[in-house]
Structure formats: structure tokens, C-alpha cells
Amino acid sequence: MTTVPEKMRAIDPAEAGGPDVLRIVERPVPRPGAGEVLIAVAAAGVNRPDVMQRKGAYPPPPGAPSIPGLEIAGTVAAVGEGVGPEQMGQPVCALIAGGGYGEYACAPAGQCLPVPDALTMTEAAAIPETLFTVWSNLFERAFADAGDTVLVHGGTSGIGTMAISLGRLFGLTSIVTCGTDAKCDAARVWGADHAINYRQEDFVDRVAAITGGAGVQIVIDMVGGDYVPRNLKCLAEDGRHVSIAVQGGAKATIPIFQVMQRRLTLTGSTLRARDTGFKTMVADELSRNVWPHVEAGALKPCMDRTFPLERAADAHARMEAGDHIGKIVLTMR
Numbered sequence: 001m002t003t004v005p006e007k008m009r010a011i012d013p014a015e016a017g018g019p020d021v022l023r024i025v026e027r028p029v030p031r032p033g034a035g036e037v038l039i040a041v042a043a044a045g046v047n048r049p050d051v052m053q054r055k056g057a058y059p060p061p062p063g064a065p066s067i068p069g070l071e072i073a074g075t076v077a078a079v080g081e082g083v084g085p086e087q088m089g090q091p092v093c094a095l096i097a098g099g100g101y102g103e104y105a106c107a108p109a110g111q112c113l114p115v116p117d118a119l120t121m122t123e124a125a126a127i128p129e130t131l132f133t134v135w136s137n138l139f140e141r142a143f144a145d146a147g148d149t150v151l152v153h154g155g156t157s158g159i160g161t162m163a164i165s166l167g168r169l170f171g172l173t174s175i176v177t178c179g180t181d182a183k184c185d186a187a188r189v190w191g192a193d194h195a196i197n198y199r200q201e202d203f204v205d206r207v208a209a210i211t212g213g214a215g216v217q218i219v220i221d222m223v224g225g226d227y228v229p230r231n232l233k234c235l236a237e238d239g240r241h242v243s244i245a246v247q248g249g250a251k252a253t254i255p256i257f258q259v260m261q262r263r264l265t266l267t268g269s270t271l272r273a274r275d276t277g278f279k280t281m282v283a284d285e286l287s288r289n290v291w292p293h294v295e296a297g298a299l300k301p302c303m304d305r306t307f308p309l310e311r312a313a314d315a316h317a318r319m320e321a322g323d324h325i326g327k328i329v330l331t332m333r
Helices: 048-054 121-125 128-141 158-169 181-190 203-210 227-234 256-262 276-289 291-295 309-321
Strands: 007-011 024-028 036-046 071-079 091-095 104-108 112-114 149-153 173-178 194-197 216-221 235-243 265-268 303-308 327-331
Touching: 007 309, 036 091, 036 121, 036 309, 048 309, 071 104, 071 121, 071 128, 091 104, 091 121, 091 128, 104 276, 112 276, 121 303, 121 327, 128 158, 128 216, 128 235, 128 265, 128 276, 149 158, 149 227, 158 173, 158 181, 173 181, 173 203, 181 194, 194 203, 203 227, 216 227, 227 235, 235 256, 276 291, 303 309, 309 327
Parallel strands: 149 173, 149 216, 173 194, 216 235, 235 265, 303 327
Antiparallel strands: 007 024, 036 071, 036 104, 036 327, 071 091, 091 112
């Protein structure tokens, strides 16, 4: 640890509020615990949960740092007990429960993936949160298989663009919703098979038209609220509805008889509070099934814009404005 400084620059708001609370402060450099590595962070992804945490609506889970940031890329600077010294100096990206908005952050070794030559550090930092989320929900909870059609709301978000990318790699047909024609165009350019402007068209009617009335096998929903019963109308028999966020409301009225009659499955998950064992299992699956595509350059994140750490407020303002297409990333240097 002698080459690691005692202090670092970080974003660690003392109070909830608007983007202006995201100011640079000095914090102690964390020390890796058993099974952890310390990463000298080159870049950190910005995600919707970071915005919610800043507003005071999504506190970090017990034991997680108060510093926001759920995904990072950088170089291993120190290792904790039980982690082999060969990890030192390795370029990695990682899913973490918090701490990404700082020059150093700790990550469980099992939640790290190597950064191949095909990725820049900035691109690598934009992958873990969306990849872990989409893989665990689309392929594990919804059992996506080649030939399935999936409806994804928020088609140009980080989650949406990752779902499009994975769908393209694994033989899915993707239908996405977006809020503007420009975003629909961007989603199609990124690889979506169909894009619906939900402000101009009823997505339920459009899904029926696209699928010839058969419906989709899977809905990945980030909206909740009154979208849920509408989503169920889009599902084919034996369809699966997966809730991963509730941006439009945490409660919904469910037509139970429709669920029974058409044998629908309603499920969902949150990722941040899951234990290290689960996230390590997902990382192992990604290493086997997805990472070869990353190494070959066939899977990259859709990048929107990068900001230096001191402009984290601008990064959050851009995310809240909703104009971004793909991932927003903070760079440390």
C-alpha cells in the first residue's frame, strides 16, 4: 500500500439536493478488505440510481460507501487478504455497491472483469451496471432464448441500449420505446428492430401490429405504475414481465384473471443490495457467455458524453434532462 496515497478527491455530498451538491471533497483512500481489490479509478459510469441517491431517495445499502457510483474501470492498486498478488496492476472494470465517484474504490474481486484491448477505460466503465442488470433480468429471470421478441422501455437509456446489444448477439428481436423520433432513429441505428415513439403512438397497439397480434415473450419495464397493465396486454401467452425500476410509480393495478388465463409471469429484481455471492455468480456467467464478444470488439457500450469528476453536477443535470443517448461517464484525470 506504500504507493497508494492516504487521501483522494471524491464526490461525497453531505446532504441531499440538486446537482449542485456534487462537489469535490477530500476523503481517505479506502483499504481493501478480505476478497477485495483496490482500484485506481480511471472512469466511473453515471446511472439513474446515482441521481436517486443524490436526491435522498435511494440510500446506499448497509456497509456500502456514501460516495455514489456503481461501476468503475481502472487498475488494481492493492489487494486484500485472499486475493492473489498477480491481480496487481491489472486493468479491470467492476460492479460495486458504491464509491465510484472517487479516485480510488474497493471492489469484490469476484465482481471484476478484465478490460481487453478492444475497450478504452471510459468504455469499460460504462459496461458493468447495465450488463449485470440486463443479463440477470433478461436472461436469468425472463429466460430469454433465441427467437424471442422483447419489449424494452427507455430504448436509448444505458439499460435500453445494452438490451438491444445483447439481443442482437443472442438472436432476440427487440422492440423499444423512446420519447422522440430522433431517439427512435438512434435506437434503430444502434440495432433495435423496431422503435416506437410513445408520445405519438400507443405502444400497445404498435406492439400488436408489429407482432401480428401474437405479442412479445418478454417485457423489460423501468416505468412501473400504469405501464404495468399496458405491458401485460403486450405479452404473448406464457409471457414474462420483468420490473427493474419504478420511475413512473411503485404501485400498479394488475388484471389477475388475465394473468391466470394467459399464464403470465410477473417478476423483477433490484441489483445493488444483492450479496457478493450472487454478483460473483453473474460475473462468472458474463465471463463465459458475454466477455468473449467484448474481447472481440462485438459488444461495446453506447456512449453519450464524458465529464471530468469536477463536473459531476453537469453529468447529473444531463441525465435528468433526458437528452442523453447511451451512457454518461465521469473521468478522474
